[in-house]
Amino acid sequence: MKTRGLLAVAIAGALVGGCAATAAERDAASASDASAEQSTKSATPFPSTYKPYPSADTAITGVTIFDGEGGRIDNGVIFMSGGKIRTVGDSGTAIPAGAMVIDGTGKYVTPGIIDIHSHLGDYPTPSVAAHNDGNEATSPVTPQVWAEHSVWPQDPGFSRAMANGGITALQILPGSANLFGGRAVTLKNVPARTVQAMKFPGAPYGMKMACGENPKRVYGNRNRLPSTRMGNLALNRQTWIKAQDYRKRMRSSKPPKRDLAMDTLAGVLDGEILVHNHCYRADELYQIIDMSREFGYKVTAFHHAVESYKIADILAEEGICSAIWADWWGFKMEAYDAIPENAALLHQAGACTIIHSDDENQIQRLNQEAAKAMADGRAMGIDISEATAISWITYNAAKAMGIADQTGSLKPGKMADVVLWNGNPLSVYSRPEKVWIDGAMLFDSADPNRRPVSDFELGQPGEGDVK
Amino acid sequence: MKRFATLLLCSVSLLASGALAETVAITGGTVVVGDGSAPIEGATVVIRNDKVIAAGRNVTIPANARQIDATGKWVTPGIFAGFSRVGLIEVGAVTQTNDANASGSVFSAALDVQYAVNPFASPISVSRAAGVTRAVVSPSTSSNIFGGFGAVIDLGQDSRPITKARAFQFVELGETGHRRAGGSRTAAHILFRAMLSEARNYASNPVRFDGDLMKASDAKALLPVLNGTTRLLVHVESANDILKVLDLRKDFPALKLVLVGASEGWRVADDIAAARVPVLASALNDLPAQFEQLGATQSNIGRMKRAGVQVAIGMINDRDAHQLRYSMQYAGNLVALNRVPRASGLSWDEAFAAISSGPAEIMGMGSRLGSLKTGRQADVVIWNSDPLELTTQVEKVFIDGVEQSLSNRQERLRERYRNPTPGALPKAYDH
Numbered sequence: 017m018k019t020r021g022l023l024a025v026a027i028a029g030a031l032v033g034g035c036a037a038t039a040a041e042r043d044a045a046s047a048s049d050a051s052a053e054q055s056t057k058s059a060t061p062f063p064s065t066y067k068p069y070p071s072a073d074t075a076i077t078g079v080t081i082f083d084g085e086g087g088r089i090d091n092g093v094i095f096m097s098g099g100k101i102r103t104v105g106d107s108g109t110a111i112p113a114g115a116m117v118i119d120g121t122g123k124y125v126t127p128g129i130i131d132i133h134s135h136l137g138d139y140p141t142p143s144v145a146a147h148n149d150g151n152e153a154t155s156p157v158t159p160q161v162w163a164e165h166s167v168w169p170q171d172p173g174f175s176r177a178m179a180n181g182g183i184t185a186l187q188i189l190p191g192s193a194n195l196f197g198g199r200a201v202t203l204k205n206v207p208a209r210t211v212q213a214m215k216f217p218g219a220p221y222g223m224k225m226a227c228g229e230n231p232k233r234v235y236g237n238r239n240r241l242p243s244t245r246m247g248n249l250a251l252n253r254q255t256w257i258k259a260q261d262y263r264k265r266m267r268s269s270k271p272p273k274r275d276l277a278m279d280t281l282a283g284v285l286d287g288e289i290l291v292h293n294h295c296y297r298a299d300e301l302y303q304i305i306d307m308s309r310e311f312g313y314k315v316t317a318f319h320h321a322v323e324s325y326k327i328a329d330i331l332a333e334e335g336i337c338s339a340i341w342a343d344w345w346g347f348k349m350e351a352y353d354a355i356p357e358n359a360a361l362l363h364q365a366g367a368c369t370i371i372h373s374d375d376e377n378q379i380q381r382l383n384q385e386a387a388k389a390m391a392d393g394r395a396m397g398i399d400i401s402e403a404t405a406i407s408w409i410t411y412n413a414a415k416a417m418g419i420a421d422q423t424g425s426l427k428p429g430k431m432a433d434v435v436l437w438n439g440n441p442l443s444v445y446s447r448p449e450k451v452w453i454d455g456a457m458l459f460d461s462a463d464p465n466r467r468p469v470s471d472f473e474l475g476q477p478g479e480g481d482v483k
Numbered sequence: 484m485k486r487f488a489t490l491l492l493c494s495v496s497l498l499a500s501g502a503l504a505e506t507v508a509i510t511g512g513t514v515v516v517g518d519g520s521a522p523i524e525g526a527t528v529v530i531r532n533d534k535v536i537a538a539g540r541n542v543t544i545p546a547n548a549r550q551i552d553a554t555g556k557w558v559t560p561g562i563f564a565g566f567s568r569v570g571l572i573e574v575g576a577v578t579q580t581n582d583a584n585a586s587g588s589v590f591s592a593a594l595d596v597q598y599a600v601n602p603f604a605s606p607i608s609v610s611r612a613a614g615v616t617r618a619v620v621s622p623s624t625s626s627n628i629f630g631g632f633g634a635v636i637d638l639g640q641d642s643r644p645i646t647k648a649r650a651f652q653f654v655e656l657g658e659t660g661h662r663r664a665g666g667s668r669t670a671a672h673i674l675f676r677a678m679l680s681e682a683r684n685y686a687s688n689p690v691r692f693d694g695d696l697m698k699a700s701d702a703k704a705l706l707p708v709l710n711g712t713t714r715l716l717v718h719v720e721s722a723n724d725i726l727k728v729l730d731l732r733k734d735f736p737a738l739k740l741v742l743v744g745a746s747e748g749w750r751v752a753d754d755i756a757a758a759r760v761p762v763l764a765s766a767l768n769d770l771p772a773q774f775e776q777l778g779a780t781q782s783n784i785g786r787m788k789r790a791g792v793q794v795a796i797g798m799i800n801d802r803d804a805h806q807l808r809y810s811m812q813y814a815g816n817l818v819a820l821n822r823v824p825r826a827s828g829l830s831w832d833e834a835f836a837a838i839s840s841g842p843a844e845i846m847g848m849g850s851r852l853g854s855l856k857t858g859r860q861a862d863v864v865i866w867n868s869d870p871l872e873l874t875t876q877v878e879k880v881f882i883d884g885v886e887q888s889l890s891n892r893q894e895r896l897r898e899r900y901r902n903p904t905p906g907a908l909p910k911a912y913d914h
Contacts, residue, residue, distance in 0.1 A: 083565055141770045142777075172771055180769070180781075229576075328903045345893070346606060346805040350577035355893045361900060376770055384812060384873055391874035396897060442874045444815030447823050462824045473771070476751060477722070477778035482826040483769040 055421055062164060064215035066204055073097040075111040084127035084410035084425030088403040094125055094433035095358055099455035104426045105179035118450075126406050127425050128184025128205075128433030128453065130413040131379050132292075132339045133319050133372035136174055137167030137188055137203075137211070140398050141376060151191035152198065156235050156242060159223060160276035163188045167211040173376040175468040176483055178205050178459050180380035181434035182448040185216055188418050189224045189319075192294040193234045195242070197224035199280055200292060202417050203248030206453055207468040220418035222316070223284055225252075226294040226296025226453050227304055228350050244404060249303060256311040277359060283382045290316040290418055292339070296350035298326035305334060317416045319372065322354035328365035337368035337416045341378075342385040343392075359386075359408065360393020370416060371408045387442035402442050431455075504884035506534040508544040509865060512553030517560040517839035517854035528558050532862035533884040538855035541667030551865070551879070552793070559835065559870055561616025561862035561882065563808045563853050565640075565763040565842035566716075566797025568741055569618050570600040570607055570636060570644060572804040583804070586625035592652060592678070592708075593700035594631025596622050602644040606805045608891035611638040613808035614870065614877045616862035617646065617852055619763070619823050619842060621653045621716060621743075627697075628660045628671050629653070629678070632704065633716065635846055639863070639882040650846060651714040652704065657724045658775045672727065678702075679735060682709050711737030714847065716763070718743045718799060720789070721775040722750035729758045744799050746776035748784045752790035761845040762787060766813035766837075784817055784837070785827030795841030810838045815871035834871060839879055860884075 074096050081092040093109035095102045103109055105340035111117060128316035138150040149166035152158045167188055181206050195253060200222035203214040225323030227248055236243030242251050263270050266282065283289035291308070295301050297316050308315050317337035318324065322345065324331055324338040331338060338358075344353035362369045371386045373379035381405075390405035414424025423431045430453035439446035451459035460466035467479050507530050514526035516538055527542040528535065536556035537543075538558075544550065573580035582599035587781050600620055601607070610618075617637055622630035630653040636644040655663055656671055664671035678696050685692045685702035686709075692699045707713035715738055717728050725745060732738050742748065742762040748755060755762060764787065768779040787794045796813055798806075814837055820828030829837060843853025852860050868875040878889040906913070 081612060141772050142774055144770055144774070176769055325897075325900050326903055328900075343806070343808070344802075345570075346574055346611075347572055347802075350575055353892075353896055353899050357897045361897075361903070365903065376772075377767065380767075380769075381816075384816075387873040388812075391876070394874075395876045398903070442873065444812060445819045446823070447819055464825070473777075476771070477747065478780055479779050481778070482782055482820075482823060483780050 020419065033047050039190035048138065048174035062162075062212060064217045065210070065212045065387075066206065066208075066215055066217055068099045068454030069456035069458065071096070071099050071432065071452070071457070073112065073115040074118065074452070074455070075115045076120040076125055077109070077111070077116045079436070080124045080440070081426065082124065082126045082403045082406040082441070083427070084407055085427075086401070086403045086407050088401070092125075094426060094434070096434065096452065099432055101426055101428055101430050101432050101434070103428060118436070120436065122439070123437065123449065124437040124446070125426070126182070126435050126437065126441055127410040128423065128435055128451065129182045129382050129409050130417070130424060131177070131183055131186040131373050131382060131409075132187055132317065132370055132413040132417055133374045134186045134379055135191065135374070136177065136379070137169065137171045138163050138190065138374060140168045140171030141173055148194070151193040153191075153234055156194050156231050157196045158194050158198050158277070159196040159280040161190060161191045162201065163199060163224075164201035164211050164215065166190075167201065167203070167214075169208050169211055169214060170470040170472045172470045172473055173379070174205055174207065175470060176376070177379045178451055178483065179445065179461070179467060181382055182437070182441075182451055183379060183382070184433040184435070184451065184453050185414070185419065185423055186379070187222060187292070189222065192224070192226035192230045195226060195231045195248060196255060196277075196281070197226060199289070200224055202419060204453055207459065207470065216419060218419070220288065220290055221283065222290045222292045222417070223280055223292065224292055227300050228294075228296050229348055230294070245300070248309065252307060253310070256307070257282070258452045260311060273429060287314070288417070290318055291318050294319045296320055296322050298323035301327060302330065303477070305330075305336070317368075317370065320374070322351050322358060324359045324367070328362045328367050331362065332365045334366035335368070336411065337370055338362050339370040339372040339413070339416065341374070342371060342389040354391040356388065357396055358393065359389035360396065360400060362402065363393065364398045367398050368416070369408050369410055370412045370444060372413070379407075383441040383446075384444060387444075390442065402440070405442060493499065504861075506531045506545050507547045507551060507881070507884075508548040509551045509553045509558050510544070512556045512558040512865065514538055514646050514855065515557065515835055515870070516856060517836060518710065518856060519836040519840065521832055522557070526558075528863060530863060530881065530884050533861055535855050535857055535859045535861050535863075537826065537857055546905055553865055556878065557866040557868060557870055558853050558867065559864050560839045560853060560859070561864050561880065562614050562807070562810050562838050563840075563844070564610075564615055564618035564798065564810055564867050565795045565838070566799050567620055567639070567807055568623065568802065568804040569610055569807055570604050570620055571596060571622070572606065573601070573604050575804065584623045584625040584630065588626070590611040590631075590698055591627035592629040592631055592704040594622055595649065595784060596632060597634050597648040598622050600634060600636055600644050602639070602642055603808045605892050606807075607638050607644070608640070609805070609893055610807040611640070611880060611882075611887055612877060612891055612894070614864040614866065614880060615807045615810060616864070616880065616882045617843070618807060619650070619846060621651075624653070624655050624659065624662070624663050626662045628655050628674055629701070629705070630655070635848060635852075637882050639885065640888050641849065641885075646849065646852070649707075649713060651716045652708045653716050653911055655717070655718050656728055657719040657721060657744070658773055659718065668724070668727075675731070675785055678751045679705060679709050679839040682706050709735065709737065711739045714739045714741050716741045716743050719775075720744045720746045721749040722778065724775060725751050726754060729754060731759060732758070743797055745812070746779040746783060748792065748794075749780065749786035750778055752787045752792055755787065756791040760794075761793040762795075763799075763803060763842065764794050764846060765799060766796045781816065781820060782827040785820060788829060788833065789827060794837070795845055796837045797842070811871050812873060814838050815873070818871060831871065
């Protein structure tokens with residue numbers, strides 16, 4: 017763990033590695049009739065103002081394509097136009113006249129990489145105390161806070177994630193000090209003056225929950241509930257009971273005064289906000305599953321979940337994703353049984369597998385993390401294709417974030433969020449060469465002017481350097 | 484395993500108790516000597532007892548040798564972690580298992596990791612299975628800028644991990660030093676100078692020593708730093724802090740400095756090279772994680788190398804107790820930079836040396852460790868492919884000539900849950 021994490025433990029009693037939370041609220045775009053759209057819109061403040069940047073009709077030829085959904089095309093062609101993917105096919109695919117053609121011989125194309133678990137912006141660099149905006153660690157139950165209100169768009173980490181990791185979308189979560197950490201926000205990895213100009217249009221909200229050591233340590237140290245795992249569950253359940261009551265009364269003829277915290281929880285119970293639950297141990301994952309049954313909501317993804325492999329069969333049956341590291345382990349007791357084959361064993365069981373970073377450095381190498389997880393699975397005899405490993409950091413993440421209908425794979429009509437790699441992205445020797453977001457080329461390794469430099473870095477040593 | 488006595492007795496080494504060394508010929512592999520030279524295809528490595536006898540083509544295979552066919556595989560020296568806390572921490576947040584520092588101790592420079600390194604710690608066996616065979620193990624700091632003595636260890640499965648005790652002293656002189664000294668760099672530098680002065684006083688009259696700043700034990704510990712017989716590993720990141728450390732030799736000419744971290748080293752690479760101070764550098768820092776590393780870039784090591792700095796990879800504060808298996812990945816990433824416009828990386832040969840002979844040489848142990856040159860300790864790894872590639876697996880590990888078990892908790896858990904569904908008996912009976 018980096019110094020920052022250790023400091024967090026020592027100073028703030030905050031989190032030992034791995035924090036996450038998410039919440040999601042359906043954007044108006046998905047509403048089908050006008051009145052519903054109207055009411056949802058008025059209930060959805062801080063709307064996205066993101067607009068795609070200008071794009072050129074572009075084709076990449078002779079390239080190896082991993083489509084994000086487990087498909088692979090050798091010597092393929094991809095054509096994008098108007099910010100969308102138009103065609104993906106073999107070498108015979110027709111390219112419309114006037115398109116810019118990039119020779120992709122020896123190179124690879126993937127969907128833009130998606131990190132389902134990031135704290136860029138809410139724990140930005142430099143990691144000074146003034147920037148610690150990821151944990152509202154003043155109460156174990158804070159579903160009223162929204163991560164987007166902490167995100168600093170000038171975090172230099174966004175640019176590194178794009179240039180070195182090909183990240184085009186990411187979910188920013190509150191930390192894991194709290195049982196209910198607050199709402200998460202999904203962003204396009206586009207530099208902007210405001211976080212609203214980064215918000216992924218139409219993405220549902222997530223809600224971050226956390227179980228295990230972090231909440232009980234943070235609040236137990238203050239001699240308050242929860243100080244134990246049973247305390248965690250008790251306070252969780254009491255909160256859900258309140259949320260159920262609030263939801264019922266909001267639908268009655270005499271609705272109560274609006275409560276931001278309860279709004280988020282009611283959104284979860286309505287199935288509009290997706291639960292992203294930080295949780296490590298297999299026995300605790302199952303406790304959470306039972307709690308979700310008791311109150312009638314669904315966990316979309318367990319985050320960190322280093323022991324998912326012990327109940328991979330159950331997770332497959334429940335249809336719950338595991339968003340995990342390739343190989344982190346040992347930084348705290350509940351991470352002691354982590355193994356590098358976690359992803360492979362989940363894949364083998366047919367459970368949804370996602371590789372996440374939770375880290376401003378490894379977000380720059382999610383492709384490498386996926387490669388290691390694939391290789392460790394193969395070494396124990398589990399057959400995993402390269403195209404499958406790529407799905408762990410693209411389509412599967414998009415599914416669990418509720419944006420797979422728009423991005424996460426190279427299918428006609430989807431956003432042209434695309435990375436051209438200078439070699440196989442599962443090799444340590446490969447790097448992004450170009451990155452497009454909604455068809456706009458926002459990174460080109462050969463062009464210093466196509467590299468974002470945040471306000472913070474202007475006039476500083478190394479401004480505009482290759483990083 | 485083989486244990487070098489602390490000071491001048493390095494040439495006398497005792498075979499470890501327990502495991503048997505033997506004569507082994509590893510034939511037909513792509514052999515990486517680890518000294519920065521190019522891999523040799525179809526080559527042979529011969530080890531006898533604890534030493535490398537020969538590595539290359541046209542090597543005579545002793546009649547009594549156990550032969551291992553490495554055709555299609557790679558044979559390299561074991562990975563040498565240039566900076567770590569391995570063996571000091573079992574579970575990071577479980578304080579009873581964390582011996583990296585001692586915030587409640589009255590001692591500082593006298594603290595000595597040799598009494599804490601646990602050869603049976605899980606991170607040792609996990610790292611060994613990944614091909615890591617030696618490591619620089621450093622204390623961290625808590626109540627003083629000085630952390631104490633670090634060691635060089637092997638990661639063998641035997642009970643004697645210390646290759647060289649008191650191999651160096653560790654000190655913080657960047658932002659962490661600022662904090663440890665009471666809140667400024669001025670405080671850190673005056674503390675450094677004052678403590679070394681007190682060490683001098685101690686030397687002149689040990690019996691009547693009455694230090695203001697430290698115990699006699701600490702003063703005694705700083706003496707070999709003062710006279711240059713023990714290396715001083717200094718953690719600094721910023722260009723300015725690096726220059727101030729190089730300047731320390733104006734007042735303390737004998738200091739044998741090694742920079743650790745040095746994320747902005749590239750900005751003052753010519754100064755570092757001119758001062759002939761080696762660097763155990765973080766490989767992939769590229770964020771302004773703190774103000775002391777605003778200029779961090781993955782090209783740091785490549786640029787320092789081009790400027791003539793003696794540089795190898797260390798992993799300070801970067802999962803440095805549990806994830807030494809990242810060493811190969813980090814080295815591979817530096818190779819990747821060669822294909823990134825305007826970036827500065829390392830050649831493959833340089834990159835492998837940065838995690839083998841490089842750290843050994845910086846620690847003054849290059850004649851005994853870190854490569855497959857004749858006479859080196861027989862730390863040898865057989866890989867199924869290019870050791871810097873992410874998909875490559877370790878097949879065999881020798882440390883001091885002894886073939887090692889690659890088993891560990893992670894492997895046992897994996898096998899238990901290969902099929903997660905319990906059978907006729909609970910999983911607890913599956914072992």
